[in-house]
Amino acid sequence: MLALNGFVQRDRVGPIGGEFAAKHVTLLIGPNGSGKSSLLTGAAGLSRSEGQGEVRLAGQALAEFGLHELARHRAMLAQQAILPHGLRGYELLALGAEPLGGVSDEVCMAIARLAKPLGLEALYHRQLNTLSGGEQQRLLIASTLLQVDPVINPDAKLLLLDEPLAGLDWQHQLATLGLLRQYAEQGLAVVASIHDINMACQYADSVWCLHQGQLAACGPPSVITPELIAEVFAVEVRVLAQNGISVMLPK
Numbered sequence: 001m002l003a004l005n006g007f008v009q010r011d012r013v014g015p016i017g018g019e020f021a022a023k024h025v026t027l028l029i030g031p032n033g034s035g036k037s038s039l040l041t042g043a044a045g046l047s048r049s050e051g052q053g054e055v056r057l058a059g060q061a062l063a064e065f066g067l068h069e070l071a072r073h074r075a076m077l078a079q080q081a082i083l084p085h086g087l088r089g090y091e092l093l094a095l096g097a098e099p100l101g102g103v104s105d106e107v108c109m110a111i112a113r114l115a116k117p118l119g120l121e122a123l124y125h126r127q128l129n130t131l132s133g134g135e136q137q138r139l140l141i142a143s144t145l146l147q148v149d150p151v152i153n154p155d156a157k158l159l160l161l162d163e164p165l166a167g168l169d170w171q172h173q174l175a176t177l178g179l180l181r182q183y184a185e186q187g188l189a190v191v192a193s194i195h196d197i198n199m200a201c202q203y204a205d206s207v208w209c210l211h212q213g214q215l216a217a218c219g220p221p222s223v224i225t226p227e228l229i230a231e232v233f234a235v236e237v238r239v240l241a242q243n244g245i246s247v248m249l250p251k
């Protein structure tokens with residue numbers, strides 16, 4: 001769905017080639033500063049003036065998309081989203097609905113579908129600056145997902161999220177991962193950065209491991225080995241396996 005060919009983002013990431021496939025959840029891992037956010041913003045077309053190489057979404061060069069058109073085809077949750085002061089929860093969701101033409105009955109139904117997993121109901125009327133970090137993050141995730149809700153947006157193709165699980169408790173981490181899977185099953189290419197390597201290996205169809213701006217490994221979760229972790233993260237791990245599930249723990 002999104003193909004990168006010799007993609008370079010200044011001196012921060014690349015050259016990188018590969019594809020984020022439709023119906024796949026691709027999770028990006030890598031140490032701080034390894035280039036995950038740079039790759040995501042480049043894939044979103046948010047830093048076109050700083051990028052080189054080719055990025056194509058559904059066969060069309062990203063540079064050819066108008067901004068409004070792009071907003072219907074892909075959505076991105078930024079790592080440090082700036083929240084307008086004084087805005088209330090429902091107003092942030094309305095912003096997410098803007099590329100869809102504003103809040104309609106269909107959009108309200110889409111919000112209702114997100115409300116339970118993300119625990120939104122208690123947040124609709126709260127001012128964003130009075131919410132906890134995790135509560136803000138849940139609203140930001142909802143606003144981003146709404147933009148490319150595959151049920152109401154036939155143009156939706158790509159969902160990019162920079163550390164969506166940051167600040168979330170376990171219940172909402174799992175709920176968010178469940179929603180990412182659901183969006184992928186409905187046809188989107190879903191790409192997110194994540195720092196929990198075990199969670200990445202458990203939930204991803206594909207894992208991309210970045211190291212110093214380069215792809216150190218990519219493929220099914222089995223490509224993430226203790227040797228790779230030692231090389232990329234400078235952490236020695238041991239593997240614990242039980243009932244077909246294995247986790248890596250720092251030694």
Ligand SMILES: Nc1ncnc2c1ncn2[C@@H]1O[C@H](COP(=O)(O)OP(=O)(O)OP(=O)(O)O)[C@@H](O)[C@H]1O
Binds near residue numbers: 030037
């Ligand atoms: N606006 C910027 N100007 C200059 N350098 C930048 C800028 N943003 C990021 N960098 C640098 O680019 C490199 C990649 O940063 P990036 O934010 O993509 O890493 P990351 O993998 O997302 O890190 P983290 O896990 O800490 O979020 C780092 O060396 C960083 O210092």
